């Protein structure tokens with residue numbers, strides 16, 4: 254009689270859904286996906302939820318393979334010795350293999366007043382909590398977006414397009430990933446939308462109050478609604494469960510995405526740190542990592558050696574309101590290059606990417622094994638960084654390989 258293998262995937266985001274769908278390739282694998290919500294959050298559209306142009310939610314029926322059992326709940330601990338996960342509701346789910354894909358959320362702001370008076374938007378519930386605050390503020394009220402990575406830029410543009418009076422406080426440079434030509438284009442578009450951009454390290458926010466933000470150089474900017482987008486943190490589930498993590502809390506794996514502590518655990522997405530050299534937290538990385546994590550489990554089940562990571566990046570795409578966007582091309586090692594496409598075509602490309610993400614997941618649900626973007630060869634940058642790490646401290650690499 255064929256032996257059945259139970260695989261539990263924690264986290265139903267881009268990485269977790271991709272991994273769960275792909276694992277259904279084998280009829281002798283039972284896949285359980287555990288996620289706190291009964292619907293899939295399309296996080297890359299959360300700024301649109303804030304701007305009122307999209308709900309940022311997709312039904313799991315559209316993206317999850319029929320064969321995957323969905324458990325709505327939160328995992329509170331991984332019992333590695335007993336090979337089971339404990340749920341907040343009190344139950345337990347056993348596994349033979351575990352895919353750790355709990356993603357990311359807002360980083361702890363660590364600025365006085367920010368936790369109390371500012372609104373993060375990295376998670377669905379956070380973005381939903383901001384909506385009544387925006388509704389309560391008159392259209393002419395000052396809105397401050399703190400943080401000028403893609404989330405901050407997209408949110409500032411979205412709200413300015415709705416007629417809001419928006420200031421974007423960068424705390425450094427606008428769009429750190431962007432090439433200077435791309436940055437010039439974004440600066441021009443934000444200016445056209447009426448967004449006031451405050452750049453430079455003197456413009457770091459040092460305090461948030463109910464009605465203002467204070468900057469390092471002593472300036473005080475009135476702010477009726479302050480939105481906090483300074484970066485992502487990750488859940489502490491792996492650390493709480495005694496697994497090795499990097500300083501942020503991402504599960505440390507080898508280059509096959511296998512936990513350095515336990516061969517039955519693989520990780521993918523924002524909560525994974527392969528070789529302690531994590532990829533850019535992004536949907537762009539999460540889906541291929543989800544596919545690669547599933548392939549590692551499938552290889553082990555087939556008695557084969559899993560492949561090592563060779564992730565390729567192509568771009569960073571940012572919407573600048575509904576009608577404009579920028580597609581900033583990068584090299585395969587994820588460094589921005591001089592070429593970008595902006596304007597209406599940039600917006601169309603960004604929209605195509607957002608739709609394409611759902612399509613990739615749906616395709617993998619219907620035809621598991623079809624997705625292949627994780628096989629596109631990455632650049633030399635990662636290999637060089639790994640070699641440098643080996644040269645500097647061979648013991649570190651020995652531990653994660």
Ligand SMILES: Cc1cc2nc3c(=O)[nH]c(=O)nc-3n(C[C@H](O)[C@H](O)[C@H](O)COP(=O)(O)OP(=O)(O)OC[C@H]3O[C@@H](n4cnc5c(N)ncnc54)[C@H](O)[C@@H]3O)c2cc1C
Pocket residue numbers: 263264265266267268269287288289290294296297298299300326327328329354355356357358374375376403404488490521522523524534535536537538539570571
């Ligand atoms: C406004 C905004 C715009 C963005 N735009 C882009 C973009 O244009 N391009 C891009 O590449 N990236 C973008 N990102 C980043 C991207 O959304 C993330 O990098 C991506 O969601 C990571 O995917 P993931 O699968 O690792 O995690 P997530 O999508 O965060 O999914 C993780 C899931 O795990 C669940 N989970 C967490 N803890 C537990 C637990 N204990 N038990 C069970 N389940 C748990 C979470 O609730 C969640 O459903 C954007 C993010 C935001 C907020």
